[in-house]
Amino acid sequence: MEDSNVLNLMEATERLEVVAEALEQAASRLAERQVALAAVAEEHVGRIVATVESAREAELERRLAEAEARIVALLASGVPQYSERKTLPVGMAMMLAKQGVTLDLGAAGTSIDAATLDAALTGLGIEQRIAVKSELRRAGLLG
Secondary structure, three states, X not given: OHHHHHHHHHHHHHHHHHHHHHHHHHXXXXXXXXXHHHHHHHHHHHHHHHHHHHHHHHHHHHHHHHHHHHHHHHHHXXXXXXXXXXXXXXXXXXXXXXXXXOOOOOOOOOOEOHHHHHHHOXXXXXXXXXXXXXXXXXXXXXX
16 A cells, blocks of 8 residues: 555656646746747837827927027017116006115116115015016116
8 A cells, every 4th residue: 555655646746747847837938928028018118209209309399490480570570679678667666766766767878876776675575676676677777
């Protein structure tokens, strides 16, 4: 009886070895397929990304060309530029007047000294000071 058990065990062991070898081969084939599929997927993704990027670049180039054409048209139409402006908005003139700064904007060559302006604007917040100075620069009144 013991001999038959030993024979059965040996046969089972041989069958398990065959099955284990088959599993190893299957795992090896699956790993190879996975590598091949990953390479194919990477190629497809690369082509998709390139297509999307080139379409986006084309759209941005088209929009840039339109914007440049508009700028050229505006410059050719004689629209005054900010640097050509010689007046202040009413609200800005009123704010300056409240701080004690008066301007004769009709006079040629009118400009404001930066130190005088800083002294006059000390009561304003930083955002308001920046706004006043930028408007005065646009109007050509602040050097």
